[in-house]
Amino acid sequence: MTAELNRKVVLAKRPDGVPDESCFRVEDEELAPLENGQVRIDVSHLSIDAFIRTTFEEVAYHGGAAVSATIVALGVGRVRESRSDQFNPGDAVMAPFGAQTIATLPDVMLQPIDEKRAPMTASLGVLGMTTGLTAYFGIREVGRVQPGETVVVSAAAGAVGCLAGQIAKIDGAARVIGIAGGAEKCAYLTKELGFDAAIDYKGEDVDKRLRELAPEGIDVYFDNVGGPMLDVVLDQIREQARVVICGAISQYHGDMSKGVRGPNLYLRLAERHARMEGFAVTHFGAQFEEAEAQLVEWLGADSLKLPEQIENGIENFGATLQMLFEGGNTGKLLLAV
Numbered sequence: 656m657t658a659e660l661n662r663k664v665v666l667a668k669r670p671d672g673v674p675d676e677s678c679f680r681v682e683d684e685e686l687a688p689l690e691n692g693q694v695r696i697d698v699s700h701l702s703i704d705a706f707i708r709t710t711f712e713e714v715a716y717h718g719g720a721a722v723s724a725t726i727v728a729l730g731v732g733r734v735r736e737s738r739s740d741q742f743n744p745g746d747a748v749m750a751p752f753g754a755q756t757i758a759t760l761p762d763v764m765l766q767p768i769d770e771k772r773a774p775m776t777a778s779l780g781v782l783g784m785t786t787g788l789t790a791y792f793g794i795r796e797v798g799r800v801q802p803g804e805t806v807v808v809s810a811a812a813g814a815v816g817c818l819a820g821q822i823a824k825i826d827g828a829a830r831v832i833g834i835a836g837g838a839e840k841c842a843y844l845t846k847e848l849g850f851d852a853a854i855d856y857k858g859e860d861v862d863k864r865l866r867e868l869a870p871e872g873i874d875v876y877f878d879n880v881g882g883p884m885l886d887v888v889l890d891q892i893r894e895q896a897r898v899v900i901c902g903a904i905s906q907y908h909g910d911m912s913k914g915v916r917g918p919n920l921y922l923r924l925a926e927r928h929a930r931m932e933g934f935a936v937t938h939f940g941a942q943f944e945e946a947e948a949q950l951v952e953w954l955g956a957d958s959l960k961l962p963e964q965i966e967n968g969i970e971n972f973g974a975t976l977q978m979l980f981e982g983g984n985t986g987k988l989l990l991a992v
């Protein structure tokens with residue numbers, strides 16, 4: 656009988672711009688005997704996140720991956736073997752497993768999942784750190800959306816964007832406008848998720864449409880995209896506006912330590928006594944528990960929806976990651992391994 660192998664995806668070489676297939680290599684490895692305190696997990700789903708691309712550079716905020724190292728990724732799965740008194744076979748857990756089918760980690764790195772509150776994959780989506788918690792803190796703590804305000808969200812049909820728009824509505828925004836690529840995504844936002852309007856940046860003039868939809872200006876811009884779109888919105892902010900720098904996915908294909916395309920119109924902040932503030936979700940670690948409880952409540956009350964788009968096969972990790980940068984996903988992009 657042949658021993659079961661772990662299949663993993665490693666960084667074969669650093670990309671020059673957009674990563675292609677030659678940047679990824681699939682490898683099989685034998686499983687070593689478990690050591691005391693270690694847990695072995697059958698990985699079920701991986702969270703496909705934009706930050707993963709940034710780790711392909713030598714210097715990166717989330718840590719640059721070494722060439723030939725397993726690519727980083729958060730995931731959920733089930734314990735298959737345990738040498739820890741904290742976890743038993745069958746337990747559902749979440750951890751930074753990496754892009755692989757079987758993960759072996761020290762027990763301290765695992766977070767138990769309570770499957771009674773939501774299906775396992777929700778721990779990567781609505782309740783996930785890089786998705787639900789990010790949207791929650793971006794809207795509540797950084798954007799501080801107030802009742803009656805006008806909120807604009809970019810990459811609005813993506814995982815964080817879908818939730819940011821819905822949380823802004825829950826917090827009383829009078830008008831939530833999503834910016835997304837394609838008429839189908841825009842229709843989804845307005846018909847299914849309760850956005851008041853959506854702009855297809857691939858087919859419409861965003862500047863003109865925003866002036867029509869928000870003639871009095873924008874109070875909060877939840878930015879996931881950066882680049883030229885940030886300037887378009889900055890030009891239309893109101894007095895005391897808040898610009899939330901959640902991410903800048905248009906700027907991730909390169910060495911970000913050497914600079915990205917920043918806003919030309921940042922002086923609108925001075926002219927309108929406005930504020931631009933960035934954040935990483937980890938800055939709010941002390942409030943995770945309370946935020947999760949709120950997200951669970953909204954999920955249970957059907958106040959929040961997040962479609963899951965599930966691709967298949969660890970071999971397709973690189974291609975699935977690329978989908979994020981080509982707008983191939985609506986909602987939370989996951990890879991079932």
Ligand SMILES: NC(=O)c1ccc[n+]([C@@H]2O[C@H](COP(=O)([O-])OP(=O)(O)OC[C@H]3O[C@@H](n4cnc5c(N)ncnc54)[C@H](OP(=O)(O)O)[C@@H]3O)[C@@H](O)[C@H]2O)c1
Pocket residue numbers: 703704705706784785786789810811812813814815816834835836837840879880900901902903904905906934935936937978979980981982983984985986987988
């Ligand atoms: N601050 C934090 O702690 C934190 C944590 C997690 C995520 N984030 C950030 O949140 C953002 C969204 O991440 P996510 O995981 O939820 O991904 P996502 O929104 O599900 O997917 C990314 C979406 O971005 C859009 N996009 C890609 N390239 C673009 C470009 N050049 N111009 C305009 N739109 C583009 C695509 O949709 P279209 O079809 O609309 O183009 C794509 O579907 C990212 O910027 C990420 O870095 C920040």
